[in-house]
Amino acid sequence: MTTRTLFTQARLLDPATRLDRKGDILVIDGCIAQIGDRLARDGAEIVDCGGHCLAPGIVDMRVQLREPGDEHQETMATAGAAAAAGGVTTMVALPNTDPVIDEFALVEFVARRSRDVGLTRIRTYAAATKGLRGKELTEMGLLARAGALGFTDGIAAIADAVVMRRALSYATTFDLLVMQHPEEPRLAEGGTMTEGEIATRLGLPGINPAAEIIMIERDLRLVEITGGRYHAAHVSTAGAVDAIRRAKARGLSVTCDTAPPYFALNETAVGEYRTFAKVSPPLRSEEDRRAVVEGLRDGTIDAIASDHAPQDQESKRLPFASAASGMVGLETLLPLALELHHNGHVPLLQVLAALSQRPAEILRLPAGKLGEGMPADFVIFDLELPWRIAVDAFHSKCRNSPFDGRPTQGRVLRTVIAGRTIYRDDAKAS
Amino acid sequence: MTDEPTSSAFPHRHLLGIEGLSPDDITALLDRSERYIEHNRQADKKRSSLRGRTIINLFFESSTRTRTSFELAGKRLGGDVINMSAQWSSIKKGETLIDTAMTLNAMHPDVLIVRHPESGAVQLLSEKVDCAVINAGDGMHEHPTQALLDALTIRLRKGRLQGLTVAICGDVAHSRVARSNIQLLNTMGARVRVVAPRTLLPAETERLGVEVFHDMALGLKDVDIVMMLRLQLERMQGSFVPSLREYFHFFGLDYQKLEAAKPDALIMHPGPMNRGVEIDTEVADDIDRSVIRQQVEMGVAVRMACLEALSQAPRNVAPAT
Numbered sequence: 001m002t003t004r005t006l007f008t009q010a011r012l013l014d015p016a017t018r019l020d021r022k023g024d025i026l027v028i029d030g031c032i033a034q035i036g037d038r039l040a041r042d043g044a045e046i047v048d049c050g051g052h053c054l055a056p057g058i059v060d061m062r063v064q065l066r067e068p069g070d071e072h073q074e075t076m077a078t079a080g081a082a083a084a085a086g087g088v089t090t091m092v093a094l095p096n097t098d099p100v101i102d103e104f105a106l107v108e109f110v111a112r113r114s115r116d117v118g119l120t121r122i123r124t125y126a127a128a129t130k131g132l133r134g135k136e137l138t139e140m141g142l143l144a145r146a147g148a149l150g151f152t153d154g155i156a157a158i159a160d161a162v163v164m165r166r167a168l169s170y171a172t173t174f175d176l177l178v179m180q181h182p183e184e185p186r187l188a189e190g191g192t193m194t195e196g197e198i199a200t201r202l203g204l205p206g207i208n209p210a211a212e213i214i215m216i217e218r219d220l221r222l223v224e225i226t227g228g229r230y231h232a233a234h235v236s237t238a239g240a241v242d243a244i245r246r247a248k249a250r251g252l253s254v255t256c257d258t259a260p261p262y263f264a265l266n267e268t269a270v271g272e273y274r275t276f277a278k279v280s281p282p283l284r285s286e287e288d289r290r291a292v293v294e295g296l297r298d299g300t301i302d303a304i305a306s307d308h309a310p311q312d313q314e315s316k317r318l319p320f321a322s323a324a325s326g327m328v329g330l331e332t333l334l335p336l337a338l339e340l341h342h343n344g345h346v347p348l349l350q351v352l353a354a355l356s357q358r359p360a361e362i363l364r365l366p367a368g369k370l371g372e373g374m375p376a377d378f379v380i381f382d383l384e385l386p387w388r389i390a391v392d393a394f395h396s397k398c399r400n401s402p403f404d405g406r407p408t409q410g411r412v413l414r415t416v417i418a419g420r421t422i423y424r425d426d427a428k429a430s
Numbered sequence: 431m432t433d434e435p436t437s438s439a440f441p442h443r444h445l446l447g448i449e450g451l452s453p454d455d456i457t458a459l460l461d462r463s464e465r466y467i468e469h470n471r472q473a474d475k476k477r478s479s480l481r482g483r484t485i486i487n488l489f490f491e492s493s494t495r496t497r498t499s500f501e502l503a504g505k506r507l508g509g510d511v512i513n514m515s516a517q518w519s520s521i522k523k524g525e526t527l528i529d530t531a532m533t534l535n536a537m538h539p540d541v542l543i544v545r546h547p548e549s550g551a552v553q554l555l556s557e558k559v560d561c562a563v564i565n566a567g568d569g570m571h572e573h574p575t576q577a578l579l580d581a582l583t584i585r586l587r588k589g590r591l592q593g594l595t596v597a598i599c600g601d602v603a604h605s606r607v608a609r610s611n612i613q614l615l616n617t618m619g620a621r622v623r624v625v626a627p628r629t630l631l632p633a634e635t636e637r638l639g640v641e642v643f644h645d646m647a648l649g650l651k652d653v654d655i656v657m658m659l660r661l662q663l664e665r666m667q668g669s670f671v672p673s674l675r676e677y678f679h680f681f682g683l684d685y686q687k688l689e690a691a692k693p694d695a696l697i698m699h700p701g702p703m704n705r706g707v708e709i710d711t712e713v714a715d716d717i718d719r720s721v722i723r724q725q726v727e728m729g730v731a732v733r734m735a736c737l738e739a740l741s742q743a744p745r746n747v748a749p750a751t
Contacts, residue, residue, distance in 0.1 A: 130672075136669065136672065137669070137671070137672040138672055139672045139673050139675065139676040140672065140676075141672075141676050141679065141680050142675070142676050142679060166629050166669065166670065169628045169629050170627055170628060170629045170670075170671070170672070172628045172644070173627040173628045173629070173644040173680075174644070174680075226628070
């Protein structure tokens with residue numbers, strides 16, 4: 001029996017085709033069947049979008065789910081609920097769990113848990129090196145066959161140049177993506193926030209932005225000699241944006257993403273040792289923040305990821321240097337990204353491309369577009385609605401967000417996977 | 431069969447590599463080798479063309495089949511063969527390569543057969559001695575008699591080399607066998623492909639005149655010959671390839687991958703094989719398609735031909751390379 005759902009009265013936004021107009025979308029059996037005006041109802045279930053925006057569901061290309069191993073901080077179920085509330089329809093987990101995702105049975109475990117939870121689609125990267133130890137390559141071919149979307153050592157850099165060269169080189173055998181946490185570990189060692197006046201005044205050991213730039217510049221050389229497919233995660237400095245801009249101009253197969261803290265905050269958010277503002281890489285100077293915005297505007301930065309990193313209170317209620325890094329991000333990703341549009345810095349369709357189309361392209365996922373035949377994964381949102389971020393309303397197990405209380409604009413109303421609604425904003429339901 | 435020279439004189443003083451040999455040189459050596467195949471199958475294998483000649487097997491790297499093959503070749507031609515290995519006392523005591531060469535040279539050998547773990551070492555040695563030198567494998571550079579015995583095996587089974595498509599699969603980066611075979615097959619007009627993960631291919635492999643593949647199904651498509659290379663154990667564990675399991679899955683030769691090749695494609699391996707790593711045991715033992723044991727047999731014939739050719743070579747011509 002076929003199921004038919006008709007989404008009516010929507011402002012359809014599709015970055016891939018530059019589509020921005022009122023219309024309807026007919027979904028049959030989980031896939032987009034037709035896009036048009038006043039489509040025939042034909043016994044379909046009707047979802048009236050009430051004139052609000054309907055865009056491809058967000059593809060969040062970097063989250064930490066803490067399952068398996070640290071289920072007290074997050075599980076696939078709680079992260080799935082948080083993602084659904086954030087308009088995320090596909091999220092890709094880092095392999096830094098316990099055990100590390102470096103065996104294909106664990107890739108299959110993630111797929112099975114994703115089906116069990118039945119919310120946002122959960123995919124995973126696999127470790128680039130066994131046990132994330134940075135020495136021996138993992139079975140990239142078999143892991144990719146099992147469904148791993150790319151290879152990364154998670155929140156650790158692939159530091160050894162020979163290992164990185166071999167990882168990139170071996171990955172070309174199967175045309176696979178290698179994703180780097182771009183931070184030179186020796187330069188960053190012991191650091192807690194960006195080196196500079198504020199760190200000096202607070203008496204905190206700093207990390208120079210060069211730690212990021214050096215690693216990216218090194219990697220770009222290795223990409224050049226290996227022909228590998230390379231992605232730099234959470235780019236946060238002017239120097240890194242500039243290096244990647246030049247690499248793209250040279251035609252290298254290089255992409256990158258950033259995360260909301262790097263365009264919505266700067267190092268002043270650390271204030272008086274606010275550990276919720278401790279992230280990795282650290283919050284940067286205002287100059288770097290502006291460079292990230294510019295990178296998003298000119299397309300040097302391809303994607304925006306939440307960099308969701310749940311940390312419980314015990315990990316954050318500590319002196320700044322001892323506190324864990326990271327912030328939860330799934331439920332604030334869309335409104336923070338929309339700030340770029342509301343501030344006039346990045347056009348709306350381009351913001352949406354960075355949230356869905358580009359990450360889907362980088363990861364080669366059938367997502368991120370409103371094309372006929374595509375899976376019907378949507379986010380329906382009120383573009384204008386002003387509201388205040390409140391961590392108490394989060395679905396995530398953890399509340400470590402520096403954005404608590406921030407006035408913002410734009411709110412997820414409904415999240416749809418394969419035509420099925422997995423989240424509805426009760427307060428503002430359409 | 432007579433003891434007279436059966437081919438025109440070999441125009442090189444040494445056999446240091448396939449590079450530098452002309453198609454005629456190669457054909458002459460193969461023709462000469464072919465005459466020994468039947469001879470080696472007789473009960474009486476002894477001949478006298480190298481009577482009175484001294485041949486020294488000088489192996490700085492362990493080897494069983496190559497050393498034995500050369501030793502048999504020399505003895506069957508009536509020569510006096512002496513084996514010296516890396517355990518030889520003065521080498522162990524720290525004597526330099528050149529001093530060793532000079533010492534041996536003073537004993538007036540006629541042919542030195544040398545294997546050395548460093549590329550170029552055999553050539554260096556050849557420059558210091560008066561006798562003929564055969565390279566029995568130098569580092570990752572050349573192993574000319576292996577390429578010749580492979581060519582002889584192919585020619586015997588296929589009747590020709592020209593126009594055949596040969597896929598060389600596996601650890602090309604560290605393989606002297608691959609380099610010599612690529613040289614020889616290209617010289618003789620065969621089409622050569624290499625199939626390997628990117629980490630096992632040396633830089634700019636294409637410039638050697640081969641087509642590069644990373645996928646066995648594509649690389650073996652319609653080939654006449656599948657030549658497997660040995661993957662050394664220390665290269666399997668995470669540095670060049672992640673695991674034995676993954677390597678076998680994607681690059682190990684089994685019947686499924688072999689389906690892409692021509693139905694009468696031959697399977698070759700220079701030995702020693704890692705069964706279950708680069709080659710499935712059933713494929714290796716397939717009597718219709720695997721010519722791995724025949725390669726060993728051809729080895730003796732080829733080495734007899736090389737020893738004989740070099741012993742008869744004029745002493746006043748320039749070195750081959």
